[in-house]
Amino acid sequence: MRRWCAAAVAALVLAVPLTPAAPAAASDNGLSIRPAMGWSSWSFVRRWPDEAKMRAQADALVGSGLSAKGYVYVNLDDFYQKCDANGFVVDGFGRWAVDTAKFPGGIKALSDYVHAKGLKFGFYVTPGIAKNAVTRNTPVEGTAYHAADIADTAATMHKNYNCKNMYRLKWSHPGAQAFINSWANQMASWGVDYLKIDGVDATTIADVEAWDRALRQTGRPINFALSNNLPIAQATTWKRLANSWRTQGDVECYCGPGPNGSGYPLTTWAKISSRFNSAASWQPYAAPGGWNDLDSLQIGNGDQMGINADQRRSHLTLWAMAASPLLLGSDLTALTSTDLAMLTNERLIAVNQDGVAADRIVNSGVNQVWRKRESNGDYIVALFNTGTTGNSTVSVTWSQVGFTGAAQVTNLWSGASEGTVTSSYSATLRPGETRLIRARPASGTVTRLEAESATITQGVVESNHPGYSGTGFVNFDNVVGSGIEFTANAAQAGTATLTLRYANGTTTNRPMTISVNGGAPVGRDFPGTGAWGTWADATFTVPLNAGANSIKLAATTANGGPNIDYLDVPATTPPSTEYQAENATISQGMVESNHAGFTGTGFVNFDNVVGSSAEFAVDAAAAGERQMTLRFANGTTTDRPMDLTVNGAAVRSVSFPGTGAWTAWVETTVTVSLTAGPNTIRLTSSTANGGPNLDRITLA
Structure with a gap:
C-alpha cells in the first residue's frame, strides 16, 4: 500500500479544472503535485556515505517525528560509486558500479530498509556514459549495441563531480536511449522513488529528455529532479521534463575544517540570502508537478549550521513561500529541540505544501515582502529583514498584497492571533528575522458545506475514522452512481475555487464526475491517500451563478467514491x-x-x-x-x-x-x-x- 503523510497530501489538486485552464505548467508524470520533503546525504555526509550512515539517518527521520510531518524521502547523493584511474568502475552493461565496501548489501538492500520504515528512497546520477564502459566496450542490455557505438568520444566530456571521465552520448543512435533505459530499469528494480540528475546545463537537454523517457518507461513512479544552477533561459524546458530544478549553485559554503571544506559550518547567511533574488526571478515557472528547488534546508543542528535561529527561521520561511522542495541537509541523529520545532511546525509545512509559489512585492534595501494567495482566498505574507546588522521596520499595505479593507491576521510561526488589522501591516525585525502571517480578508470568507448535511445517494454518514470535520463524513456504497449533491450560495456570479476534502484508504483510484448546475459532468480522480484517516484536499475551479448552485459528484466505478468530509466554497470572483x-x-x-x-x-x-x-x-x-x-x-x-x-x-x-x-x-x-x-x-x-x-x- 502506498503510504502518504497528511502534510504531503494536504492540498492534492485535481488534474483538470472545470473552467478552461492554461496548458500544463510542469511535467505530466503525475508526481510532485506538492514539493518533495525529506533528507539528502550531500550537505552533512558529503563524500563519505555508507550503508550504516544512511540507515541511521532513515531511523532518525522516523524517530524524530519528521516523517510523520511529511519528510519521507531519504536521498543518497554522490560518492556511492567505485572509481579507478579511468573513472567510474562499471558493471557488465556499462552502468556505474556501487562501492560494496561502503554498501555491502547493495543499493536494493538499502532501499528495502528505507521502504520498510514507510519512507521513499532517492538516488543520484549524472549525464553520459563512463569511459570504462567504452574502453571495455560493454554491451547495451537487451540490444546488439555496445558502448563504443553510442559514445561520442570526440566531444567535450560531461561535467562530473566525482570520478569524472563521462563521455557524451550519440543521441542519433538508438542504442543511446536503450542504454539510459537499462540504467533506469536497474534503478526501478532497486526501488528508487526519486532520481537526481546532476551536472545539468543548456548542453544536456537531450540527456534530460532521455532520462525523462527512461523513467517513464520503467512503469515505476520516480520523482525526477535536476541539478544544479540551471539556466533560466531554458526554464520552460526544465518544467516540461522534470519535477524540480535547482535554480542556483550549492547552498553549502564548503568552509568547514574537514577535507574539501566538510564539517560545520555547513552554510552561511550570504548563501541563504542570495536565494531571494533567484526565487523572485524563477517564481513564474513553479506549478503543481514542477518546483523551483532552492537547494537543501540547512536546519537541524543549531547555530553550528552556520546561521543563527532568526536566520534559520527566515531560511525555512523563504523555502516555504517559494514552494521549494524541503530536503534537509543536517545530521538527523543530532537534532536540536529548537530546530526540530521549526521543522515540524505544521503551519509552515502547510504554506510550503499549498501548491502556490509566492511573488515578491517589496524589495527595498534589507526589507522584503512576499505574498501568495491560497485557494480558500487567504493571503500568506512574509516580511523579512535580510540585513546582518540593525533592526528594520518592514511594512506592506493590503492593496499591495492584493485586497482592500480589513483582515484577520494569524502569526504562522507562533500560531497566535493578531486580531483584525486594517489597511496595512508592519513589523520591526531583527537582522535576519522574519514575520510570517496569514491574512484572511473580511470580505473573502469561505463557507464550509459539511458532507453529512448534503443530499446523499447510495451512501451513509459515518464517524468511525478520525480526522473528519463536523459530525461525520459520507461513505459511499461500492456501486456506480453513488454520489452527493451540495447546494452552494453565491452573492454574485463569477468563478470560485472549491476545496473538497476526501480520504481513500485503498490503493485504487475512485474517480467521480462533477457537474455544476446541471452542466456536463467532468471526470475527476481521487487516488489513494494511504489510510481512511488520512484526509487530502482536492481543488477545482467552477463558474457559479448568483444565488443557489447545485454541485453534484457521482462515482463512475463499482468501487464507489472516496469518503467525503466537506466542501469549502469561497466568495466568487467576478468575471475578468x-x-x-x-x-x-x-x-x-x-x-x-x-x-x-x-x-x-x-x-x-x-x-x-x-x-x-x-x-x-x-x-x-x-x-x-x-x-x-x-x-x-x-x-x-x-x-x-x-x-x-x-x-x-x-x-x-x-x-x-x-x-x-x-x-x-x-x-x-x-x-x-x-x-x-x-x-x-x-x-x-x-x-x-x-x-x-x-x-x-x-x-x-
Whole structure:
C-alpha cells in the first residue's frame, strides 16, 4: 500500500479544472503535485556515505517525528560509486558500479530498509556514459549495441563531480536511449522513488529528455529532479521534463575544517540570502508537478549550521513561500529541540505544501515582502529583514498584497492571533528575522458545506475514522452512481475555487464526475491517500451563478467514491475583462504575430529603447482596487522591466524576467487602483532593451 503523510497530501489538486485552464505548467508524470520533503546525504555526509550512515539517518527521520510531518524521502547523493584511474568502475552493461565496501548489501538492500520504515528512497546520477564502459566496450542490455557505438568520444566530456571521465552520448543512435533505459530499469528494480540528475546545463537537454523517457518507461513512479544552477533561459524546458530544478549553485559554503571544506559550518547567511533574488526571478515557472528547488534546508543542528535561529527561521520561511522542495541537509541523529520545532511546525509545512509559489512585492534595501494567495482566498505574507546588522521596520499595505479593507491576521510561526488589522501591516525585525502571517480578508470568507448535511445517494454518514470535520463524513456504497449533491450560495456570479476534502484508504483510484448546475459532468480522480484517516484536499475551479448552485459528484466505478468530509466554497470572483495589447495605443513598438501562443490577433513587440510603451483605455464600473494580470513572453535571459502608471500616476516597476523562449507565454499579477468610469493604464519600458512581447492585460 502506498503510504502518504497528511502534510504531503494536504492540498492534492485535481488534474483538470472545470473552467478552461492554461496548458500544463510542469511535467505530466503525475508526481510532485506538492514539493518533495525529506533528507539528502550531500550537505552533512558529503563524500563519505555508507550503508550504516544512511540507515541511521532513515531511523532518525522516523524517530524524530519528521516523517510523520511529511519528510519521507531519504536521498543518497554522490560518492556511492567505485572509481579507478579511468573513472567510474562499471558493471557488465556499462552502468556505474556501487562501492560494496561502503554498501555491502547493495543499493536494493538499502532501499528495502528505507521502504520498510514507510519512507521513499532517492538516488543520484549524472549525464553520459563512463569511459570504462567504452574502453571495455560493454554491451547495451537487451540490444546488439555496445558502448563504443553510442559514445561520442570526440566531444567535450560531461561535467562530473566525482570520478569524472563521462563521455557524451550519440543521441542519433538508438542504442543511446536503450542504454539510459537499462540504467533506469536497474534503478526501478532497486526501488528508487526519486532520481537526481546532476551536472545539468543548456548542453544536456537531450540527456534530460532521455532520462525523462527512461523513467517513464520503467512503469515505476520516480520523482525526477535536476541539478544544479540551471539556466533560466531554458526554464520552460526544465518544467516540461522534470519535477524540480535547482535554480542556483550549492547552498553549502564548503568552509568547514574537514577535507574539501566538510564539517560545520555547513552554510552561511550570504548563501541563504542570495536565494531571494533567484526565487523572485524563477517564481513564474513553479506549478503543481514542477518546483523551483532552492537547494537543501540547512536546519537541524543549531547555530553550528552556520546561521543563527532568526536566520534559520527566515531560511525555512523563504523555502516555504517559494514552494521549494524541503530536503534537509543536517545530521538527523543530532537534532536540536529548537530546530526540530521549526521543522515540524505544521503551519509552515502547510504554506510550503499549498501548491502556490509566492511573488515578491517589496524589495527595498534589507526589507522584503512576499505574498501568495491560497485557494480558500487567504493571503500568506512574509516580511523579512535580510540585513546582518540593525533592526528594520518592514511594512506592506493590503492593496499591495492584493485586497482592500480589513483582515484577520494569524502569526504562522507562533500560531497566535493578531486580531483584525486594517489597511496595512508592519513589523520591526531583527537582522535576519522574519514575520510570517496569514491574512484572511473580511470580505473573502469561505463557507464550509459539511458532507453529512448534503443530499446523499447510495451512501451513509459515518464517524468511525478520525480526522473528519463536523459530525461525520459520507461513505459511499461500492456501486456506480453513488454520489452527493451540495447546494452552494453565491452573492454574485463569477468563478470560485472549491476545496473538497476526501480520504481513500485503498490503493485504487475512485474517480467521480462533477457537474455544476446541471452542466456536463467532468471526470475527476481521487487516488489513494494511504489510510481512511488520512484526509487530502482536492481543488477545482467552477463558474457559479448568483444565488443557489447545485454541485453534484457521482462515482463512475463499482468501487464507489472516496469518503467525503466537506466542501469549502469561497466568495466568487467576478468575471475578468480582457484587453488585447494589439488594441492599445502603442509608442515605439509594433503589432506582430510571428511567435505562436498569443491570444487575440497578435502581440506588441516593443522597440529596444527606453520609453517604448503601450497605453490601455479601461472602463471600471466602480472605483477600487483591481487585480491586473499581464501576459508576456521574454525570449532573452535579461529582465525587461516596465514602469506602470494609472491615470498618469506612477504605481510601480513591473519585472518581466526571461521566459525561456518568445513562444513561452507567462503571467504576472499586480494591483491597480481605478476610478469609476474611464481609466488609462500605461506600461513604459525603463531600459534600453525595451519591454517584453506583451499579449494582453486582464482585470479581475
